[in-house]
Amino acid sequence: VEDVNYERVLKKVAAYVEPHFGSGQVASYIPPLAEVDPRYFGMALYTLDGQLFVTGDAHKRFSIQSISKVFALSIAFNLLGDDVWSRLDREPSGTPFNSLVQLEVEHGRPRNPFINAGALVVVDILASHFAHPELAVMQFIRRLVANESIDIDLKLARSEQELAHRNIAMAHFMKSFGNLQNPVEEVIKSYCHQCAIAMSCAELAVAASFLANRGICSTQSTRIVNAGQAKRINALMATCGTYDAAGDFAYRVGLPAKSGVGGGILVVVPGVATACVWAPGLDKAGNSLVGIMALEQFAKITGWSIY
Amino acid sequence: VEDVNYERVLKKVAAYVEPHFGSGQVASYIPPLAEVDPRYFGMALYTLDGQLFVTGDAHKRFSIQSISKVFALSIAFNLLGDDVWSRLDREPSGTPFNSLVQLEVEHGRPRNPFINAGALVVVDILASHFAHPELAVMQFIRRLVANESIDIDLKLARSEQELAHRNIAMAHFMKSFGNLQNPVEEVIKSYCHQCAIAMSCAELAVAASFLANRGICSTQSTRIVNAGQAKRINALMATCGTYDAAGDFAYRVGLPAKSGVGGGILVVVPGVATACVWAPGLDKAGNSLVGIMALEQFAKITGWSIY
Amino acid sequence: VEDVNYERVLKKVAAYVEPHFGSGQVASYIPPLAEVDPRYFGMALYTLDGQLFVTGDAHKRFSIQSISKVFALSIAFNLLGDDVWSRLDREPSGTPFNSLVQLEVEHGRPRNPFINAGALVVVDILASHFAHPELAVMQFIRRLVANESIDIDLKLARSEQELAHRNIAMAHFMKSFGNLQNPVEEVIKSYCHQCAIAMSCAELAVAASFLANRGICSTQSTRIVNAGQAKRINALMATCGTYDAAGDFAYRVGLPAKSGVGGGILVVVPGVATACVWAPGLDKAGNSLVGIMALEQFAKITGWSIY
């Protein structure tokens, strides 16, 4: 029998993963991320009727990193509709998130918008419409959460930018194939700043609720994307949202999700709710180790699954 | 507004795709498959309350080919549970269904049970439990459909076996890594026979209904797999069921599915129904071209999607 | 100043490598090869004026393995001339000798006749001209050495055949691309027997002297291949003869060579001599570790280099 007392559900989940707090490897290649205490754990659940349930460090902000790719894609989708796909595909990559191999084989066309190469193309799309794409993403998120205090961690952004050699390599590589329209430095700068947006589990769950709600932001009752687009973003999250472990995540958790190397994982329960978990230690694929454990248990207790 | 008169839904779908009948390329590498008239089109919908709706050639049998992998996996899953995953993964491959590249990189461990290499491992698992795995699969299907006339097209099976060089290469390659326990010839023979099972859209929709029904076969009211396993097979179909186009299929159709090069595509609407479409012409990824068009339209009209 | 007293040269070389006798890893995947004492060391030098110089175990026979590919190619070259290249290339592979990756990328066309895939195509060419290609190779060698006692180690050949899964995979893979004309089993059987020919360093040096002598066998004064073909076989040995370490070998030793996993390395000094070294322990690339050390020292002392 599935538990519908969400207060209790989150408590059970937290108790279940507590022995594992601190497991996994904190992302080490960006100094400020490497300094985050691996023992943090937070989780938030936001139902479509507007209730928020939290546990642990659910109100502490962390670097959303690749979770930002969901919001950037939503904006690009809104701007261009299906024309977004003229420059990138929507297939799982079968390779690590920062691989250049497939990019060479497929002539500079990224496999999907959630691997780094694809996210850079999305930023490039935004850069053709906004002077400061990272601010457009931040404003978009502020509006979704109705919270003007959400901001970019500038120190982190600068640190990422200094160490972005692999992403710069990717951007120049795509430019050599004609698949980048704006200057590489601008795209990289914007990308690093977008990744450095700091949010809490609670804020992320609220921000993404339009994806569970057929495109309508529940805090504002405004349409963010149309119902078909919301569904399609969820499909992309389900097949490509957790790097080269999307199949395993679908198998174990069974919900559309997007993870970030900051240790956050955002999940969508279409028609029902959104949730976000945060635990900084990562597994080999780059997803939060304790986060996935928590979500697996969460899906088991609630019985929620799209499959 | 979504249409719930399924009779009419199928008629609308058939009318929508009729101008495209015969599009795509019929699988050419197996002579008997190459001779199939590309203009066939059939579709069947089987709801969990036991109603069957059909259109076109929905009662004409065709070669189920890779759709058999769903049934073989269900049996293996039932036998071994999660131990199935000791020898193969559950990730989208990012490469064509018959690629050996990833197999070399990952030391003979297939990416998932729905690409050829993974399906051969599943047959190998069955071959350690059954004298004739292909008969076990056939019997399993006969029981699911409650129809003893379902059979293997022996002429086709033999033809496939003669031309199975690439699959034989794969099997020996995995054997060189120690990931095949039974003799290659036996595994290949069984695999080719399993692929040559002939069924109609109607029969396939009925046979797979346990996947929409939390593991319970509706014709027999017997448990085939447990609810968690049914959900997980659906997850695998959603992420890996349509070769290297699973992301695009999720985007366009939004339902778990398994296709075969005979032109069939089986889809699951969890908790609601199963459906099967058949049109022999394939697209570049090896999925039925008209079949996907039909399913895209079908999902649009019914509003059914897991996302 | 270079030393021209070859008796003394070989003594110096043997003394130089003696502290390293037994280094490297004996090929472990074929049981009879794995049992060979790794401390053997032999070397032979055969000058074009017909003098033979030896040191250590230069008269003890070992399994020539891939060195046989030079002789098989010479026969195929004689039969078909440049038509040999209609089915394979002559480029270094940049990958291990038993890789299937490049074979997939290049549609079943092997990179060169000295990697396994290419050697299988050469055997296939011979199999279209001889009932027993392996006997043709053996007879060819017997004639070159003028020694009828040279033979195939049948026990080893059978053992290799039983464990040839990777080579069988390659052969079926090429057959799937239409690049193998004879039955896979025949080609594999012949290949395994050809590799199991047993010869000593002295015999190999004598057998290959036609390559240093513009195609003329010095023991028989008969033309084996024409001068251009001899030169071209040497070019292939220089660029592709030592697996994925041909560049390093050219750098360190500077002479055309072909190695085998039995621990033998055959080298050609065009216009001057041939030499063969044997030490069973292999380096990571699959070449004799002590053998390369010996040849590096040998080239240094004699000053012989083609560059």
Next chain:
Amino acid sequence: VEDVNYERVLKKVAAYVEPHFGSGQVASYIPPLAEVDPRYFGMALYTLDGQLFVTGDAHKRFSIQSISKVFALSIAFNLLGDDVWSRLDREPSGTPFNSLVQLEVEHGRPRNPFINAGALVVVDILASHFAHPELAVMQFIRRLVANESIDIDLKLARSEQELAHRNIAMAHFMKSFGNLQNPVEEVIKSYCHQCAIAMSCAELAVAASFLANRGICSTQSTRIVNAGQAKRINALMATCGTYDAAGDFAYRVGLPAKSGVGGGILVVVPGVATACVWAPGLDKAGNSLVGIMALEQFAKITGWSIY
């Protein structure tokens, strides 16, 4: 019988290739290169006794492009000796000259100094010793030819720099693996300028004569590299000097060589001479089409071959 009247040899070669003047594709990705008349043909032969023989446009300067890599390596070799190899390998790549695939597989370590990635590492080595590595290369060449008028085509260099996205990608990629010490922009700028040095066939043949002469520059009688290093540079040219066609070049021509996308090919006949041919049209591997035809004929007529 081989012809030793070199005047006549070059005439024969020019007559042989004349019907093919203009064949091949001029490098199109750099505008100034794309404008070069494809019908140019020149060839020069410089013997170790100091005689120069020329035909056609042998005194017209063209962009040496990748031929500059031989001179840059010679300087680096002189500076660091075998320590050069701490950061790159000396193996044929088996992939196109500008591929990033192997660089990813081998963690940022280039396969050899003559593919772009490896050449960038060599420039990086020079950049740690010289304020302006490209000027060091130019001065080195001026000294070898005893001609102060040799210069960099600055317009071409700037054009290359603007379009160097793929090389910039490679440089940042290697930097991400820690295999680039100087700023990417500096390395790229220097690389593009080095490639844009303009020389004639006659000047290139003279400049490289130290490679045929055991390291001693014949115009100056000064030691440029030691005899072992000269031999080793020749070995690298023979195995890696003509991109992914080094095996074919060794087979057809049989001499160490380095080509450039400007259409030049420099060859070394150790102990005898150096030669250079120029014809702007390239084959699919990026080597001068008519240039290789000319060298094949040249090698045939002279009988020169290292094999």
